[in-house]
Amino acid sequence: MPSTSALSRSTAKSPESEKITINMGFVDLGHIDLLVAEGFYSNRTDFIRTAIRTHLATHAEVLRQAVTRKMLVLGLQRFSAADLEAVHAAGEKLQIRVLGLAVIDPNVSPALAIAAIDSVTVLGALHASPAVKAALAGRIR
Known part of the structure; x- marks a missing residue:
């Protein structure tokens, strides 16, 4: 099964950060x-x-070793409908492993996501339509 590193990175503009909320004493x-x-x-x-x-x-060293061991793509990884259609046409499924931001484009249908994506592991943030997230819920780790 191909990993996310097999796909080309998109140069489209994406958010630079994700907002978090913490509680402090x-x-x-x-x-x-x-x-x-x-x-x-x-x-x-x-x-x-x-x-x-x-x-x-x-x-830093422990993180570097873990990224290598888990075969994570570092940074932004975007998945377009064309990327996923090509994977599906080849009879393969993606194992998405990202440390950073994974984006599944808004025009990707839930059916295409299910057909082309075997598993999703994102340490950071996953941006996808609610329908695609729901369709992949059982495959998101």
Whole structure:
């Protein structure tokens, strides 16, 4: 079965980030606000992004090994109707493995998605129509 690396990457514009929500204790939040007020960070978001990047850098080698071991495509991977039709016409099915953003174009029908995609593993975000996500629900890991 082909992996996602067999498909070409699209240069179409996609979102650069995904919004997340976290709950924090009041004291931790106060500490962040104090660091912002003291000029260490421009705002709460700057602090949180910096903290996350620092923590990820601490584990960079473990992450690199895991990406390699799990055969994940890093970054953005877009799947067009033409890509999926070609896979289906070849009698194959995709095993999508992405660390970052996987996009299944809005014009992909649920039937085509089912016919061309065997499994979906996305560490990050999956953007697809609600109908395609519902059709692939049993194949998303």
